[in-house]
Amino acid sequence: MKQYLQLCQRIIDEGIWVNNARTGTRCLTVINADLEYNVAANQFPLLTTRKSFYKAAIAELLGYLRGYDSAAQFRAIGCNTWNANANENAAWLTNSHRKGEDDLGRVYGVQGRGWQKPDGTKLDQLQKLVTNLSQGIDDRGEILTFYNPGEFELGCLRPCMHTHTFSLLGDTLYLTSYQRSCDVPLGLNFNQVQCFVLLALIAQITGHKAGKVYHKIVNAHIYENQLALMKQQLEREPYSSPKLHINPNIKTLADVESWVSTDDFTLEGYQSHPAIKYPFSV
Numbered sequence: 001m002k003q004y005l006q007l008c009q010r011i012i013d014e015g016i017w018v019n020n021a022r023t024g025t026r027c028l029t030v031i032n033a034d035l036e037y038n039v040a041a042n043q044f045p046l047l048t049t050r051k052s053f054y055k056a057a058i059a060e061l062l063g064y065l066r067g068y069d070s071a072a073q074f075r076a077i078g079c080n081t082w083n084a085n086a087n088e089n090a091a092w093l094t095n096s097h098r099k100g101e102d103d104l105g106r107v108y109g110v111q112g113r114g115w116q117k118p119d120g121t122k123l124d125q126l127q128k129l130v131t132n133l134s135q136g137i138d139d140r141g142e143i144l145t146f147y148n149p150g151e152f153e154l155g156c157l158r159p160c161m162h163t164h165t166f167s168l169l170g171d172t173l174y175l176t177s178y179q180r181s182c183d184v185p186l187g188l189n190f191n192q193v194q195c196f197v198l199l200a201l202i203a204q205i206t207g208h209k210a211g212k213v214y215h216k217i218v219n220a221h222i223y224e225n226q227l228a229l230m231k232q233q234l235e236r237e238p239y240s241s242p243k244l245h246i247n248p249n250i251k252t253l254a255d256v257e258s259w260v261s262t263d264d265f266t267l268e269g270y271q272s273h274p275a276i277k278y279p280f281s282v
């Protein structure tokens with residue numbers, strides 16, 4: 001929580017105003033932030049200075065891991081975050097590749113589970129790394145990347161948290177996650193949860209201890225219409241971090257793909273200040 005608040009304060013103190021053509025809203029921006037989450041100690045990086053709807057963040061991650069390509073699939077598991085980008089984003093609405101209502105195109109999990117190869121077959125990056133890690137193998141390329149510049153026009157948005165690299169040291173699994181663009185008031189609240197859960201979950205299904213997540217952010221910003229609310233949020237005193245419990249019956253990738261739901265993730269000791277509703281720029 002402390003590192004999150006420090007990043008917010010740094011953007012306010014040192015940020016530079018940058019115009020954003022895609023959304024039409026300018027952002028106070030800094031470059032480079034390195035966050036760390038201690039999964040071994042179960043310090044769940046959940047915001048306490050406002051109420052966090054962390055289950056939606058976990059649902060979004062589950063959707064990525066399952067290769068979802070429709071906002072309706074995300075909605076069905078408790079995540080509403082893709083409705084606007086699927087159905088209200090002007091550039092995507094006029095894109096001839098959009099297959100209709102709720103279609104997201106070839107974003108995130110579609111690339112992670114079904115990267116299109118030149119020979120017409122598909123590559124399942126997640127299955128490959130789960131298989132390797134389960135056998136104790138780290139080939140120094142246990143990478144899940146959603147970043148496919150050749151297919152950007154086939155999707156509604158370029159992935160923001162785009163690459164996850166897993167590393168094994170002895171029997172402990174580490175994760176390094178890369179993010180090119182970060183909406184600190186809204187997106188980062190979700191992305192912190194997702195980094196933590198991704199390491200905890202992959203460690204659990206591959207039979208390893210979870211170590212730390214290293215979360216590397218390039219462009220970290222606060223949209224102009226969020227700034228006053230963020231200043232209010234920064235006046236609040238944080239509470240201590242909650243702990244996350246994951247259903248121990250989740251044992252395989254097939255479990256994650258089939259029956260796992262947000263009910264399998266519970267919190268212990270979450271105390272927070274009231275919710276703040278930040279504006280969202282499409």
Ligand SMILES: Nc1nc(=O)c2c([nH]1)NC[C@@H]1CN(c3ccc(C(=O)N[C@@H](CCC(=O)O)C(=O)O)cc3)CN21
Binds near residue numbers: 056081190278280
């Ligand atoms: N401008 C922008 N910021 C983002 O963070 C973002 C995008 N666009 N586009 C793609 C996804 C969608 N994401 C989102 C979208 C909405 C919320 C949001 O409204 N969160 C609310 C609560 C949501 C709920 O009740 O489930 C929040 O208060 O955190 C969060 C992340 C993250 N990404």
Ligand SMILES: O=c1ccn([C@H]2C[C@H](O)[C@@H](COP(=O)(O)O)O2)c(=O)[nH]1
Binds near residue numbers: 181183188
């Ligand atoms: O997981 C996510 C997804 C998106 N965001 C934010 C970062 C930006 O504010 C927008 C994406 O806009 P681009 O013009 O494509 O950079 O969404 C996030 O923080 N986390």
